[in-house]
Amino acid sequence: MPLFIVRHQHSPEACPARDPTMGVMLLNHLSRPSAARHGVVIKGEAVIRGAHTLFFIAEAADEGALEAFLTPFRQVGEVEVMAASTCAEVVASGGCDAPPTDISAALLDPAHACQDAIDGGLLVHRAYPLNGETSVPDLAGGAVMPNGRFYLRNHFDIPNLDGERYRLSVGGLVERPLSLSMRDLRNLHAESLVVTLECAGNGRSLFDPAVPGEAWGMGAVSTAEWTGVPLIELIERAGPRPGATQLTFRGADGGTVEGHDAPIRFERGLTVDQIREAGALLAYEMNGEPLSPPHGFPLRLVVPGWYAVASVKWLTEIIVTDRPCEAHYQVEKYWYEWTRNGHDERAPVTLMNVRALIASPDQGESLPRGETAIRGVAWSGAGSIASVDVSLNGGPWREARLVGERRRSAWQWWELITRLDETGPLIVRARATDMAGRTQPEHAEWNRLGYGNNSIHCVTAQLI
Ligand SMILES: Nc1nc2c(c(=O)[nH]1)N[C@H]1C(S)=C(S)[C@@H](COP(=O)(O)O)O[C@H]1N2
Ligand SMILES: [Mo]
Numbered sequence: 001m002p003l004f005i006v007r008h009q010h011s012p013e014a015c016p017a018r019d020p021t022m023g024v025m026l027l028n029h030l031s032r033p034s035a036a037r038h039g040v041v042i043k044g045e046a047v048i049r050g051a052h053t054l055f056f057i058a059e060a061a062d063e064g065a066l067e068a069f070l071t072p073f074r075q076v077g078e079v080e081v082m083a084a085s086t087c088a089e090v091v092a093s094g095g096c097d098a099p100p101t102d103i104s105a106a107l108l109d110p111a112h113a114c115q116d117a118i119d120g121g122l123l124v125h126r127a128y129p130l131n132g133e134t135s136v137p138d139l140a141g142g143a144v145m146p147n148g149r150f151y152l153r154n155h156f157d158i159p160n161l162d163g164e165r166y167r168l169s170v171g172g173l174v175e176r177p178l179s180l181s182m183r184d185l186r187n188l189h190a191e192s193l194v195v196t197l198e199c200a201g202n203g204r205s206l207f208d209p210a211v212p213g214e215a216w217g218m219g220a221v222s223t224a225e226w227t228g229v230p231l232i233e234l235i236e237r238a239g240p241r242p243g244a245t246q247l248t249f250r251g252a253d254g255g256t257v258e259g260h261d262a263p264i265r266f267e268r269g270l271t272v273d274q275i276r277e278a279g280a281l282l283a284y285e286m287n288g289e290p291l292s293p294p295h296g297f298p299l300r301l302v303v304p305g306w307y308a309v310a311s312v313k314w315l316t317e318i319i320v321t322d323r324p325c326e327a328h329y330q331v332e333k334y335w336y337e338w339t340r341n342g343h344d345e346r347a348p349v350t351l352m353n354v355r356a357l358i359a360s361p362d363q364g365e366s367l368p369r370g371e372t373a374i375r376g377v378a379w380s381g382a383g384s385i386a387s388v389d390v391s392l393n394g395g396p397w398r399e400a401r402l403v404g405e406r407r408r409s410a411w412q413w414w415e416l417i418t419r420l421d422e423t424g425p426l427i428v429r430a431r432a433t434d435m436a437g438r439t440q441p442e443h444a445e446w447n448r449l450g451y452g453n454n455s456i457h458c459v460t461a462q463l464i
Contacts, residue, residue, distance in 0.1 A: 001059040010077025038069040108158040120148030129154040133219035140359040145222040172320040175239030194410040197308035203453035211450030228283035252314035269325020304409030305381035337448040351381030353454035356432035361461035379411035380434035
């Protein structure tokens with residue numbers, strides 16, 4: 001419903017609030033149920049003290065309905081009605097003077113999506129397309145992140161797909177092309193897996209010199225329990241023809257990108273062997289709820305162990321082929337690019353690097369001295385976590401205790417409880433090592449697009 005700001009002003013002599021009967025009549029008129037009878041939703045109202053001026057913010061189906069509701073105020077003074085937007089709408093449409101965005105039914109309203117992300121507690125980087133990270137102290141707690149706090153990374157507008165009309169097509173070099181409704185998919189054998197997704201750009205803002213791209217802090221990572229169909233079972237059902245070893249995954253989202261004249265769709269590729277080995281899922285549930293539109297409703301790919309760009313959201317097509325995917329986000333982005341010994345080198349972004357994150361204490365937090373708990377998460381795309389070491393104030397590395405279940409593709413909680421009796425700064429560093437023997441570098445190698453930053457996390461707190 002359209003939003004309005006209403007200003008009502010009267011002369012001091014005509015102040016209706018001075019007359020108790022009149023005042024109460026207006027209060028009743030302004031009550032939520034009375035407004036609702038006029039088709040008006042009042043979001044908030046207040047009077048400027050001493051100025052005989054009332055403001056209120058209201059939603060109404062149209063200006064006519066609002067005007068009818070305002071009649072008692074017109075009788076005692078002047079009324080001004082102004083068309084308004086939420087702050088999220090203004091940011092999403094590109095400024096106070098930009099025309100309101102015309103949202104096709106096929107897209108999620110970016111202002112609402114942005115407002116939900118902010119209300120959920122995400123640190124929003126950009127409203128359009130919507131990108132927001134999980135606040136690191138929020139990581140402390142459960143094994144999974146609540147859906148509203150799970151970071152969001154989008155390259156384009158968010159599709160608003162109709163789950164009833166949705167079909168997943170599996171075609172290309174297959175014996176039996178498939179077209180599956182959500183009901184068909186839900187009737188197939190399902191699995192649930194706890195999987196950590198991390199954006200390859202997580203930690204990008206900590207590279208020095210700065211690199212272009214979304215300036216993620218440390219929170220472009222979250223964990224959820226995903227439920228859906230093991231992808232390999234579906235591919236086998238379709239029956240790849242001989243030589244058809246590659247898969248291209250196409251999302252419903254798209255738009256224009258640098259270097260391409262025509263709009264593109266979000267696409268990524270993997271080999272049949274890679275999805276089998278990773279145990280990829282076609283997920284329709286996240287922590288026991290249907291996927292939300294920003295996380296890929298009604299169906300997304302989840303590729304355990306891989307940087308999350310592989311986990312295509314709003315998945316509408318799987319194309320089985322004998323050729324590697326050549327999409328923009330496969331060949332032009334998501335590559336590590338370095339200059340080493342005067343030579344340009346590049347390597348594709350694949351499995352997540354091993355990494356530990358300190359969730360508590362928070363950067364800048366004041367802690368009482370005495371018994372102190374240092375806690376966080378650690379994960380790796382190459383296997384489960386073997387150990388996490390913590391160093392306090394530059395001291396020796398001490399092994400933290402691993403907490404909870406050890407899972408192959410989900411983060412591992414760890415903690416170190418120790419006595420710290422001196423007040424002053426407390427510098428905490430944490431370093432993870434995975435079962436494959438990989439550990440974290442002091443400083444991850446700088447690369448042109450800022451991917452895979454797994455430098456050792458360091459937090460400074462104060463003991464008081
Ligand atoms: N269709 C589509 N899938 C996508 C993306 C996208 O923009 N479009 N972004 C990818 C990237 S880079 C990341 S990090 C994850 C983010 O998933 P989330 O928003 O559910 O956290 O989705 C991946 N899948
Ligand atoms: Mo990402």
